[in-house]
Amino acid sequence: MSYARTSLKGVMFYDSVKAYNGVTLFTPMEGRDVWLIDMMGRLVNHWRTPYQPGCDAKLLPNGNLLYAGKITSGPLAGLEGAGGILLELDWDGNVVWECKDPYLHHTFDRMQNGNTLVLKWVKLPDNIAGRVKGGDSGTEIDGVMWGEAIQEIAIDGKLVWEWVAHEHLDPDVTPRCPVCPRSTWIHANAVSELPDGNILVSFAKSDVIAIIDKRTGDIKWQWGPGKLAHQHCPTVLDNGNILVFDNGMHPGGFAWGFSTVIEVNPKNNEIVWEYGGGGEECLDFYSSTLGSCQRLPNGNTLICEGTTGRIFEITPALELVWEFANNLPLYEPPPGQTRSHMVCSAYRYGMDYSGLKRTVSIPTERQSAPGTLSETEEKAVRARLGALGY
Amino acid sequence: MSVTKMGPKGLIVYNPTKAYNGYNLFCPFWEPLYTEAKYCWLMDMEGRFVHRWRVPYPPGCHGILLPNGNLLYAGNLKTIQELGLGWTEEFSGVGGILLEIDWDGNIVWEAEVPCQGHDFTVMENGHIMYIAWDPKGIVPDEIAARVKGGRPGTELNGKIWGDVLIEIDRDGNRVWEWLAYEHLDPEVDTLCPLENRSQWPYLNSVWICRDGNVLLSTRYLNQVTKIDYKTGKVIGRYGRGKIFHQHDCRELDNGNILLFDNGTHRHEYEPEYSRVVELDPGTDEVVWEYKANPPSDFFSAHSGGCERQPNGNTVIIETAKGRMFEVTPGGEIVWEYVNPHYTCYRGRPSNQIWRVHRYSPDYPGLKGKDLNPEKLAWVNRIWGPDAFPRDIKPCLF
Numbered sequence: 001m002s003y004a005r006t007s008l009k010g011v012m013f014y015d016s017v018k019a020y021n022g023v024t025l026f027t028p029m030e031g032r033d034v035w036l037i038d039m040m041g042r043l044v045n046h047w048r049t050p051y052q053p054g055c056d057a058k059l060l061p062n063g064n065l066l067y068a069g070k071i072t073s074g075p076l077a078g079l080e081g082a083g084g085i086l087l088e089l090d091w092d093g094n095v096v097w098e099c100k101d102p103y104l105h106h107t108f109d110r111m112q113n114g115n116t117l118v119l120k121w122v123k124l125p126d127n128i129a130g131r132v133k134g135g136d137s138g139t140e141i142d143g144v145m146w147g148e149a150i151q152e153i154a155i156d157g158k159l160v161w162e163w164v165a166h167e168h169l170d171p172d173v174t175p176r177c178p179v180c181p182r183s184t185w186i187h188a189n190a191v192s193e194l195p196d197g198n199i200l201v202s203f204a205k206s207d208v209i210a211i212i213d214k215r216t217g218d219i220k221w222q223w224g225p226g227k228l229a230h231q232h233c234p235t236v237l238d239n240g241n242i243l244v245f246d247n248g249m250h251p252g253g254f255a256w257g258f259s260t261v262i263e264v265n266p267k268n269n270e271i272v273w274e275y276g277g278g279g280e281e282c283l284d285f286y287s288s289t290l291g292s293c294q295r296l297p298n299g300n301t302l303i304c305e306g307t308t309g310r311i312f313e314i315t316p317a318l319e320l321v322w323e324f325a326n327n328l329p330l331y332e333p334p335p336g337q338t339r340s341h342m343v344c345s346a347y348r349y350g351m352d353y354s355g356l357k358r359t360v361s362i363p364t365e366r367q368s369a370p371g372t373l374s375e376t377e378e379k380a381v382r383a384r385l386g387a388l389g390y
Numbered sequence: 391m392s393v394t395k396m397g398p399k400g401l402i403v404y405n406p407t408k409a410y411n412g413y414n415l416f417c418p419f420w421e422p423l424y425t426e427a428k429y430c431w432l433m434d435m436e437g438r439f440v441h442r443w444r445v446p447y448p449p450g451c452h453g454i455l456l457p458n459g460n461l462l463y464a465g466n467l468k469t470i471q472e473l474g475l476g477w478t479e480e481f482s483g484v485g486g487i488l489l490e491i492d493w494d495g496n497i498v499w500e501a502e503v504p505c506q507g508h509d510f511t512v513m514e515n516g517h518i519m520y521i522a523w524d525p526k527g528i529v530p531d532e533i534a535a536r537v538k539g540g541r542p543g544t545e546l547n548g549k550i551w552g553d554v555l556i557e558i559d560r561d562g563n564r565v566w567e568w569l570a571y572e573h574l575d576p577e578v579d580t581l582c583p584l585e586n587r588s589q590w591p592y593l594n595s596v597w598i599c600r601d602g603n604v605l606l607s608t609r610y611l612n613q614v615t616k617i618d619y620k621t622g623k624v625i626g627r628y629g630r631g632k633i634f635h636q637h638d639c640r641e642l643d644n645g646n647i648l649l650f651d652n653g654t655h656r657h658e659y660e661p662e663y664s665r666v667v668e669l670d671p672g673t674d675e676v677v678w679e680y681k682a683n684p685p686s687d688f689f690s691a692h693s694g695g696c697e698r699q700p701n702g703n704t705v706i707i708e709t710a711k712g713r714m715f716e717v718t719p720g721g722e723i724v725w726e727y728v729n730p731h732y733t734c735y736r737g738r739p740s741n742q743i744w745r746v747h748r749y750s751p752d753y754p755g756l757k758g759k760d761l762n763p764e765k766l767a768w769v770n771r772i773w774g775p776d777a778f779p780r781d782i783k784p785c786l787f
Contacts, residue, residue, distance in 0.1 A: 080659050134583075136657055178583035179657045187659070205659070230659075249662060252541050253586045254480040255635075255654045257662075257691025257710055288662035288686065307661045307686040340684040342661070 011041035015321040019313055020296040023356065026304065026311060026346040027057045027067075028326055029290070034065060041324060047093050054083030055290070055344035056107035063355040064096060065089045066110055074102040076121060076141065080289060081106040081189055086116065099153055107345075109192040115160055116153045117199065119188045121146040124166055131171040132185055139181035148188045150199060150212070163199070163217050175225045177205045177250050190233050200242070202234050209234045209244055211266070221266050226252065228262075232306075233292040233345065241265050241272060243295050245303070248277070249288040258286050261293045261303055275301065275318055292345035302348045309341035313348070399730035400778035401437030408724040409716055410699035411435060412748040413756065416707075416714070417449040417463070419742045420733040430461060437727060437775040438763035443491050450485030451508055451693075451744035457754040460498060461491045464510055464520075467502065475505075476547050479736070480588055481523060483508045483693075483744075488518060493759060501562040508594045517565065519557045519604070521593045527554035529571040529590060537590050539581030540610075546588035553593040555604065568604075568622050574615075575624070582635070584655045585610045594693075599641045607639040607649065614639045614647055614669070628671050631657075636667075638695040638745065646670050646677060648704070650694040661686035666696045666706055666717075680704060680717050695745040705748050712741030730773055 016039065023044050027034050034057045036045040047057075051069025058066050071077065071084030083104040088097035101120065109117040124132070124147035132145060152161035165186060174186060190202035198220060199212040207229055210222035224231065229251040234244040246260040260277030264270065276285040290306020296313070300321065304311045309326030326341045349356055417430040430453050432441040445453075447465025454462050467486030470477045477484075485506040490499035503520055510520035529537065529550040537550060552574075557566035570591055579591060591608035599605050599616070603625065608615045612634050616626030628647060629636065635654040642648050647669045653662050663685030668678035682688035693709035699716070703724065707714045712729035729741040749756060763770055771777065 139657075179655055180659045181657065183659075250584055250655055252584055253544065254478075255584075255691045257654070257689065286689075288689075289660070307684075342684065342686075 011039070011322070011324050013312075013320060013323040014039055018300075018315055018319070018321040020298045020300050020302075020348060020350065022296075022348045022350040022353070024302070024311065024324070024346055024348050025057065025059050025065075026326070027053045027055065027344045028309070028340075029053060029055065029306075029342040029344055030340045032069075034067060037324070039322065045091065047089050049087060049089065049093075051085055051087070053344050054085075054105070055081060057345070058110075058347060059349055059353070059355045060088070060110055061354045063091055063357070065091075066108060066116075068104070068106065068108055071100075071102060076103065076105070076146065079105070079121075079141075079146075079183055081187075086118065097155065099157060106189045107191065111152070111193045114155055116155075117191050117193060118151050118153055119191050120149045120151055121184065122149045122164060123147065124185055128166050128171050129182075129185070132176060132182070134176040134178040135180055135182035137182065139183060141183045145182050146184045148184075148186060148203070150188070150191055150201065161214070163212060165203075168212075168217050168219065175206050175208065177207070177230070179250055180205045192235060194236050200234055200236055202231055202244070204230045204232070207231065209242065223264060223266065223269050227271075230289070232290065235294065237263070237295050240267070243293050243301070245287075245291040245293045246277070247288055247291055248286065257288075259288075259291065259305070261301060263295075273316065275303070275314055290342060290344055292347070294347055296348055297350060302346060304343055304346035306344060307342050309343045311343065311346040398778065399728050400773070401727050401775050403715070403723055403726035404435055404437075405724040406435070408703075408718055408722070409435060410701045410703050410705075410748065410750070412699075412750040412753075413440060413761065414705075414714070414727075414746050414748050415453065415455050415461075416729070416743045416746045417445070417451075417453050418712070418729055418731050418733060419451075419735040419740055419744065420448050421735060421737075422448065430463060432761075433727075434761070434763065435725065439766045439769050439774065440761040440763050441493070441759070442766065442769070444495050445489070445491070446497075447487060447489075449744065450506070451483050452747075454512070454747055455749055455753070455755045456490070456512070459493050459755040459757070459759060461489075462510075462512065462518075463489045463491060464503075464506060465489055473505075475523075475525070477523075478546070478588065480586065480592075481507065482736070483594070484523070485510075485520075488520070499560065501558060503556070503558065506556075509596050511596050511598055513557065513598055517557050517559050519555060519566075519596055519598065521596055522554045522556050523551055523589075524554040524556070526567075527552040527569050527571065533571050533576060534590075536576040537581065537587070538576060539583055540585050540587035540590075541583070542587075544586035544588060546586075550587055551589045553589070553591065555593070555596065555606075568617065573617065573622050573624055574608075578627070579608070579611050579613070579615070579624075581610050582612055582655050591615070595638050595640075597640050605639055605641055605647065607636055609635050609637070612636070612655075614649060616671075626671060628669055628674055629667075630674075632669075632674075632676060633667060635691075637693055638697075640696075640698070642668070642698055645672075648696055648698050650690075650696045650706070652690060652692070652694055654691045662689055662691070663687075664689045664694060664708065666704060678719065680706065680721050693742070693744050697746070697748060699748060700750070705746060707743055707746045709742050709744055712743055714743065714746045730778065 032049045034047045054070030056068045067087045069085040074084040084102045086099040103121045124145045129145040148165040150163040186203035187205040189204045208224045211220045213220045228246045230247045230249040232245045248259045261275045263273040287306040292304040294302045311324045313322040414433045429442040450464045450466035464485035465487045488501045505522045529552040534550045552571040555568040592610040595607035597605040606615045613630045614628040633651040634656040635652040637650040639649040651667045653664045666680045670677045690708045690710040695707040697705045705716045716725035
């Protein structure tokens with residue numbers, strides 16, 4: 001633990017004129033909870049789940065929470081981004097839908113037709129794995145290198161559509177990090193449906209973000225090698241550009257250690273906006289893994305610096321207008337795990353977001369989480385917070 | 391502005407019973423345009439400044455206190471651009487001039503050492519050994535072609551720069567030199583696969599062992615290399631596969647090697663972290679390490695240093711964060727200080743420090759010296775312990 005790093009917590013900065021007003025949903029790596037806070041850092045809702053995060057959660061337009069959980073006994077539980085279960089919880093924490101598969105990982109996207117896009121690890125056939133270059137031999141998992149599949153799952157659990165990476169990508173030419181373990185091949189870590197129905201995906205160990213043609217399975221567009229380094233969370237913007245969190249881990253050449261949030265125009269592959277990297281915040285903004293970014297309706301950008309547990313909002317002119325440091329030291333770390341303030345991802349929902357309409361009343365004072373904690377738990381949490389001077 | 395920058399500065403932790411008492415010498419990075427910080431600082435354990443030396447050049451990269459009480463300081467004489475050798479920012483850390491400055495700030499000795507970079511050390515006979523990117527060390531093409539690793543095609547204008555070790559006497563004469571490419575094995579001493587092929591092996595620390603041989607941190611090889619002073623031959627390779635882009639490799643009294651394992655380009659896909667490692671050169675095993683909890687709380691992708699104290703504690707500098715701290719053998723933080731001086735480095739606000747050295751009050755160089763912080767009262771009012779709130783309560787939520 002570093003005192004310098006851990007002593008400032010909560011909402012550190014808030015410019016109420018320039019920030020995009022709303023509530024912020026975030027999922028700490030530690031514990032099994034998802035938190036919704038208002039701009040002042042006050043608790044709006046809290047979901048306790050049966051699973052550790054694995055590692056994303058989003059508030060759906062219907063007001064439910066869709067949560068990627070991790071099955072700790074899963075066959076690949078040791079991998080970065082391991083999951084195994086998707087849960088849809090209503091506002092009060094009741095499970096209304098779930099999808100279990102031990103090979104699910106990272107994240108998901110709820111599609112317009114109500115189906116769900118998921119990422120899944122599939123065994124890479126030996127003859128293909130043997131052709132993959134990069135990584136130290138022996139770092140496979142029991143001799144297996146895991147490849148990627150994207151699946152569309154209907155609400156009844158049926159497989160509707162599937163895309164298997166090694167059927168479309170040539171292992172001889174697909175770039176791959178030379179130092180990452182051979183446990184996974186290209187390591188997908190984000191998937192989302194575009195307005196035209198095609199699929200936007202991120203392959204972290206390839207430093208590639210790509211658009212997959214939903215009908216043919218062909219790669220329609222790809223970008224990143226030499227520009228990105230183990231990026232996360234590409235999202236398409238209203239103007240057609242793509243916003244991505246470039247972690248800057250394992251970059252080629254001399255590494256200073258910084259992340260960058262990049263807006264790229266897929267038509268000409270030009271970077272039209274960026275934060276971090278070359279800017280003056282250089283070494284103060286870095287998350288080697290995790291991380292998310294979201295363009296807000298007023299043009300601001302919400303950024304989650306995952307490994308430091310810092311969530312902040314900046315204007316297009318890179319001015320900081322809101323900043324929050326994860327301050328939820330509520331739980332002892334699970335056995336064998338270290339204490340962590342890391343946050344998987346964070347999303348802002350405007351007060352007019354449909355998912356907030358039914359239920360939310362924004363607290364005017366400090367208020368405990370509704371319903372989801374038992375009385376004993378509630379007491380324990382309060383005592384812990386009290387002891388910490390909250 | 392960010393939490394990191396708004397976060398606590400100055401002295402944060404001090405446990406006088408467990409920390410090793412002494413004075414801390416450090417030289418924050420600065421650039422010529424920014425004129426306020428042209429100093430090397432000596433600071434006591436309470437975070438009070440007790441002395442400073444005005445230096446005419448930015449650090450390249452650090453200074454040490456000699457037993458005679460003078461500061462021996464490597465200055466950055468010319469910027470990379472001014473040198474006109476086509477260097478990129480990978481060559482950051484270049485010095486160019488060595489200065490000996492007495493307690494009152496007078497330059498009593500100086501020597502131009504073109505292309506000196508990163509580290510230097512004083513030998514028993516008073517000579518100075520330093521690392522240089524001397525054009526003489528450029529790897530001949532037939533050897534360069536055999537150097538394995540690195541990203542293809544990333545040589546610097548088609549050339550690989552090899553490091554040179556140089557020993558000078560106090561008259562500035564070169565009395566000994568060692569060209570890396572003459573002694574390294576291109577088949578064995580392979581480059582990190584993610585690095586540019588602009589340098590081989592990229593030296594960043596030099597240490598004279600008790601047996602008179604030289605311990606080198608060969609950064610791009612992810613290895614500590616020991617060479618025979620007499621023959622120049624490589625006589626030891628340590629840490630391969632365990633350490634990544636390390637800095638500040640030193641021989642301890644027990645014969646082990648202490649080093650700062652940056653963890654940059656580590657062969658893992660976990661949140662990146664640095665650690666300080668003690669290696670047994672006999673078995674090449676890690677016999678002690680310090681890691682933060684969670685590990686990613688302590689990370690400097692570049693630079694960094696570590697110094698074992700007589701009481702067994704280790705003083706560590708996390709360069710990228712301007713944070714220095716002291717840990718016990720059990721890993722407890724007993725002293726922690728974050729540099730409050732924000733200057734300009736590489737065109738950006740920075741509180742980075744390359745190394746910190748601690749000198750106990752009975753160190754010969756401090757004998758009879760005025761170490762009263764009152765001497766720098768106004769400096770201490772601005773930067774000293776009272777300038778920074780210690781007890782910050784978390785807000786809201």
